[in-house]
Amino acid sequence: MKRILFSICLLVGLASASMAQSAQYEAVMGRNVAMLDDSTSFNPDKLLEIGNTFERIAAAEKTQWLPFYYASYCYVMSALMQRDNDKVDDLADKAAVNIEQAEAISPKNDEIDCIKSLVATSRIRVDPPSRGMKYGMESAELLVKANQTNQENPRVYLLQGQALFYTPEQFGGSKTEAKKKFEVALQKFSTFKPASSIAPHWGEAYAKGLMAQIK
Amino acid sequence: MKQLNLILFTLFLPVCIMAQQRITGKITDSKKRPLQGVNVAIKDSYDGATSGKDGSFSFTTDAKGVQYVTATLLGYANQEQKVFISGTLEVNIIMRNNINDLKVVTITAGSFEASDEGKTTVLKPLDIVTTAGAGADIVNALKTLPGTQQTNDREGLFVRGGTGYETQTYIDGMLVRNPFFSGLPDQPGRGRFSPFLFKGTTFSSGGYSAQYGQGLSSALILESTDLPQRSSYTLGASVIGISGGLEELMKDKKGSYGIEADYTNLGPYLDVLKPKFRFSAKPVIMGGSANFRRKTSNTGMLKFYGYANKTHMGTIRPSLEHPGYEEQFELRNHNVYTNLTYKESLGNDWKFNAGVSYSVNVDKIDLDTLNKSASAKVKNQSELAQVKAMLTKGLGQYSLLRFGGEYQYGVEKAAFNNWPANYVDNYTSGFVESDIYFTPRLVGRFGGRVEYTSRIAKANVAPRVSLAYKLTGLSQVSFAYGDFYQKPEQQYLRFKPDLGYMKATHYIGTYQWVAKNYTLRVEAFYKKYHDLVKTSPDTTTSGTGYAKGIELFWRDRKTIKNTDYWISYSYLDTKRNYLNYPFEVQPDFAAKHTFSLVYKYNIPAISTNLGVTYSFSTGRPYYNPTLPESKFMSEKTMTYNSIGLSASYLTSIRKAFTIFILSVSNAPNFRQVYGYRYSSDKLRREEIVPNIPRFIYLGMFMNFGIDRRQDVINNL
Numbered sequence: 001m002k003r004i005l006f007s008i009c010l011l012v013g014l015a016s017a018s019m020a021q022s023a024q025y026e027a028v029m030g031r032n033v034a035m036l037d038d039s040t041s042f043n044p045d046k047l048l049e050i051g052n053t054f055e056r057i058a059a060a061e062k063t064q065w066l067p068f069y070y071a072s073y074c075y076v077m078s079a080l081m082q083r084d085n086d087k088v089d090d091l092a093d094k095a096a097v098n099i100e101q102a103e104a105i106s107p108k109n110d111e112i113d114c115i116k117s118l119v120a121t122s123r124i125r126v127d128p129p130s131r132g133m134k135y136g137m138e139s140a141e142l143l144v145k146a147n148q149t150n151q152e153n154p155r156v157y158l159l160q161g162q163a164l165f166y167t168p169e170q171f172g173g174s175k176t177e178a179k180k181k182f183e184v185a186l187q188k189f190s191t192f193k194p195a196s197s198i199a200p201h202w203g204e205a206y207a208k209g210l211m212a213q214i215k
Numbered sequence: 216m217k218q219l220n221l222i223l224f225t226l227f228l229p230v231c232i233m234a235q236q237r238i239t240g241k242i243t244d245s246k247k248r249p250l251q252g253v254n255v256a257i258k259d260s261y262d263g264a265t266s267g268k269d270g271s272f273s274f275t276t277d278a279k280g281v282q283y284v285t286a287t288l289l290g291y292a293n294q295e296q297k298v299f300i301s302g303t304l305e306v307n308i309i310m311r312n313n314i315n316d317l318k319v320v321t322i323t324a325g326s327f328e329a330s331d332e333g334k335t336t337v338l339k340p341l342d343i344v345t346t347a348g349a350g351a352d353i354v355n356a357l358k359t360l361p362g363t364q365q366t367n368d369r370e371g372l373f374v375r376g377g378t379g380y381e382t383q384t385y386i387d388g389m390l391v392r393n394p395f396f397s398g399l400p401d402q403p404g405r406g407r408f409s410p411f412l413f414k415g416t417t418f419s420s421g422g423y424s425a426q427y428g429q430g431l432s433s434a435l436i437l438e439s440t441d442l443p444q445r446s447s448y449t450l451g452a453s454v455i456g457i458s459g460g461l462e463e464l465m466k467d468k469k470g471s472y473g474i475e476a477d478y479t480n481l482g483p484y485l486d487v488l489k490p491k492f493r494f495s496a497k498p499v500i501m502g503g504s505a506n507f508r509r510k511t512s513n514t515g516m517l518k519f520y521g522y523a524n525k526t527h528m529g530t531i532r533p534s535l536e537h538p539g540y541e542e543q544f545e546l547r548n549h550n551v552y553t554n555l556t557y558k559e560s561l562g563n564d565w566k567f568n569a570g571v572s573y574s575v576n577v578d579k580i581d582l583d584t585l586n587k588s589a590s591a592k593v594k595n596q597s598e599l600a601q602v603k604a605m606l607t608k609g610l611g612q613y614s615l616l617r618f619g620g621e622y623q624y625g626v627e628k629a630a631f632n633n634w635p636a637n638y639v640d641n642y643t644s645g646f647v648e649s650d651i652y653f654t655p656r657l658v659g660r661f662g663g664r665v666e667y668t669s670r671i672a673k674a675n676v677a678p679r680v681s682l683a684y685k686l687t688g689l690s691q692v693s694f695a696y697g698d699f700y701q702k703p704e705q706q707y708l709r710f711k712p713d714l715g716y717m718k719a720t721h722y723i724g725t726y727q728w729v730a731k732n733y734t735l736r737v738e739a740f741y742k743k744y745h746d747l748v749k750t751s752p753d754t755t756t757s758g759t760g761y762a763k764g765i766e767l768f769w770r771d772r773k774t775i776k777n778t779d780y781w782i783s784y785s786y787l788d789t790k791r792n793y794l795n796y797p798f799e800v801q802p803d804f805a806a807k808h809t810f811s812l813v814y815k816y817n818i819p820a821i822s823t824n825l826g827v828t829y830s831f832s833t834g835r836p837y838y839n840p841t842l843p844e845s846k847f848m849s850e851k852t853m854t855y856n857s858i859g860l861s862a863s864y865l866t867s868i869r870k871a872f873t874i875f876i877l878s879v880s881n882a883p884n885f886r887q888v889y890g891y892r893y894s895s896d897k898l899r900r901e902e903i904v905p906n907i908p909r910f911i912y913l914g915m916f917m918n919f920g921i922d923r924r925q926d927v928i929n930n931l
Contacts, residue, residue, distance in 0.1 A: 024261070028261050045252075048252050048265065049265040052252075052254035052263070052264075052265040053261070053263070053265075055254055055287075056254065056256040056260075056261055056262070056263045057261050059256065059258075059259070059285075060259050060260055060261055086731055086732070090289045090290060091289075093289055094289050127339070129341050130339050130340070130341055133444055134444065137444045137445065168822065169867055171867075171872065172872075172920070
């Protein structure tokens with residue numbers, strides 16, 4: 001009897017502990033994802049810091065893909081915003097490691113392919129003449145793959161538009177084509193419902209911002 | 216009651232321990248420099264922080280008791296420190312450089328590698344194309360690296376006191392018998408193969424792997440590109456010719472094929488340039504190539520490359536021997552080169568490489584002292600068929616063992632008027648070599664090569680050893696030692712089969728410091744020559760010689776914005792007694808000091824690249840037969856100076872990616888004298904000078920990419 005009671009207690013105790021962990025997970029994730037919705041977070045150092053927080057959550061929650069996803073997102077955005085070319089590869093490597101772990105948990109995920117595409121894009125800048133072709137193609141192919149998985153994902157169109165926007169015209173870029181992509185992206189954003197409050201939902205403001213730069 | 220207490224305690228256990236503790240500290244590297252951006256955490260919790268600029272961090276945690284503080288930073292080994300948390304705690308962590316794949320030492324003595332693959336290679340394939348003054352010629356670009364000579368009057372790459380014949384070229388492991396176009400006297404042909412064919416170029420100025428043989432001084436190892444990233448058509452037009460090609464990536468993206476054709480005619484342009492000597496036949500070059508590549512599995516690859524080319528050219532110049540007369544030299548050349556290679560992983564860390572290659576080169580030369588004597592007809596034909604196979608076994612994480620063998624069947628035919636002198640040579644070799652990592656910082660390469668050639672009917676055994684030790688994350692030292700054998704040149708072996716192998720022994724020491732944007736290399740070498748060919752008093756292999764020197768290379772891609780430059784300096788002390796030399800002297804192809812500066816400036820705003828290459832070398836000895844024998848090769852030519860300029864502009868015309876190139880060799884028109892030639896009565900001499908001292912080239916290339924990326928995006 002005693003033993004049974006003790007077991008029950010232990011079970012209840014463990015359950016409450018893990019519930020606490022789960023509630024803590026949602027809360028901490030929610031708080032940090034909210035920071036990414038805030039444009040003041042978008043500087044390379046702050047993004048690295050938030051990315052590190054997600055990486056810590058990921059290390060503790062080994063079965064969730066979102067912490068790895070967000071860690072990677074923060075690192076790759078930090079890479080894209082870096083002033084110093086020398087830091088880009090390190091950040092991109094960090095982003096790549098995390099997104100691979102996310103993919104291991106959640107394969108065939110269009111959101112993950114979007115980040116992988118960004119990682120490839122971020123590497124181009126270090127040496128455009130040597131890397132442009134290789135990583136440009138890789139980045140575009142990942143977006144095609146993401147689009148095949150989910151045609152309603154607005155971020156795919158946003159990133160395709162971004163590639164067209166920033167690629168010099170002699171290498172196939174085009175502001176007018178970019179604008180078309182942003183329009184599709186915004187239309188998809190208007191109907192897009194994230195699976196939860198912490199599921200990926202970034203990009204709408206960014207699409208509008210880029211769009212505004214095209215006359 | 217007791218039980219109730221226990222229940223309550225268990226239920227509220229998570230809540231009870233929620234008192235927060237502050238953890239602070241500082242993260243430094245092993246030299247006590249603060250590290251920024253380190254992710255510090257309590258293991259298996261969310262609690263942690265990122266270190267700031269001064270390496271310090273601070274965070275609060277609910278954790279108590281025995282815990283582990285982890286610290287992670289890319290490029291450093293993860294740290295884990297056991298702590299006991301009962302209140303505010305200070306934790307200082309020292310992080311150590313990670314020795315991962317990137318940081319593992321590699322063997323570098325004697326070699327310069329141009330590749331996209333490593334992050335810290337000294338050169339990129341594009342550097343070869345964009346070096347001003349090189350005219351997109353691999354060998355000309357390599358002449359800006361230390362160890363090479365500015366011997367622009369002779370064919371080939373002259374390395375560390377060696378002749379052009381002592382450098383061998385390999386494509387995907389297979390020897391190339393005729394890597395250069397046949398040229399006119401004092402006007403050597405450029406390399407036959409476009410730098411765009413290769414993803415990797417390794418230039419070894421000595422001490423190279425046992426996989427390669429038959430080069431006393433140097434090996435130029437070219438690795439062909441893999442599948443293209445997309446299908447494309449190309450068109451090129453320049454002041455000297457046109458070219459076109461197509462490359463098709465198969466639908467399944469596992470194979471590709473391509474063809475290319477080019478036509479070069481210097482005729483119209485030479486009318487404008489006014490060369491020093493008249494042309495009896497203005498150079499016309501017609502060529503074509505085809506390639507096929509197929510991925511046979513995830514790890515297997517089959518590649519075919521075939522090339523055929525025809526050239527015709529001739530000059531008329533005043534006769535040195537017969538004053539008042541003219542000498543005509545007319546050359547017709549045909550060349551075919553084919554190469555089929557296959558590689559596959561066999562599992563269990565075994566890899567297999569194999570290749571077959573066939574090539575034929577025919578030179579027909581007409582020599583004529585016009586209106587004086589009947590013309591002489593010289594015909595030279597060389598055929599080479601070869602097969603090579605190699606197995607590689609990975610041993611542990613980094614070490615490996617490789618061994619293999621090759622067989623070459625060569626037919627060398629020559630005829631002077633109707634006097635033939637032909638021979639056949641069967642060459643067989645085997646090699647074994649092992650890269651052994653004693654630690655990730657210390658590697659040794661031990662190997663050897665055995666060769667037998669039927670013409671000489673003797674075997675040789677060539678040991679090769681290299682060591683490399685990583686001093687810090689960025690710097691390393693390397694040493695190499697090896698014996699290198701080579702058959703005497705065909706013109707001697709043809710008449711004297713009892714010649715032996717020529718031999719060179721290399722000793723090389725290198726210090727190298729490679730950061731992301733900076734490279735510093737210092738290399739010292741000593742090379743001993745044995746058994747060089749002598750033609751006087753008799754044709755034997757009894758010549759001797761040595762070369763020693765020190766070389767510097769510095770490259771900086773960062774200090775000046777949008778600017779990339781490198782500097783090479785070579786000091787060479789070499790003497791040899793070969794051919795008709797009476798004793799050991801500095802040979803007529805070697806300069807004591809050679810210096811190059813390559814400067815590239817990029818203007819992103821107008822997508823233009825500018826380049827300047829300056830080359831300098833001290834005078835080379837020349838033979839003055841009017842002096843007594845004791846003064847053999849005692850006189851030297853003037854110093855050599857050259858400034859090459861290039862500008863390239865990227866744009867798009869309609870949908871074609873287009874590049875315009877303007878390049879000028881020897882822009883200031885410096886006088887360049889490579890040597891002097893004397894008439895047999897020693898009464899007259901002529902300067903050996905470039906026929907076209909300054910060459911201006913203007914061209915454009917268009918690439919109509921069938922860009923699948925755009926197709927796909929547009930179809931969404």
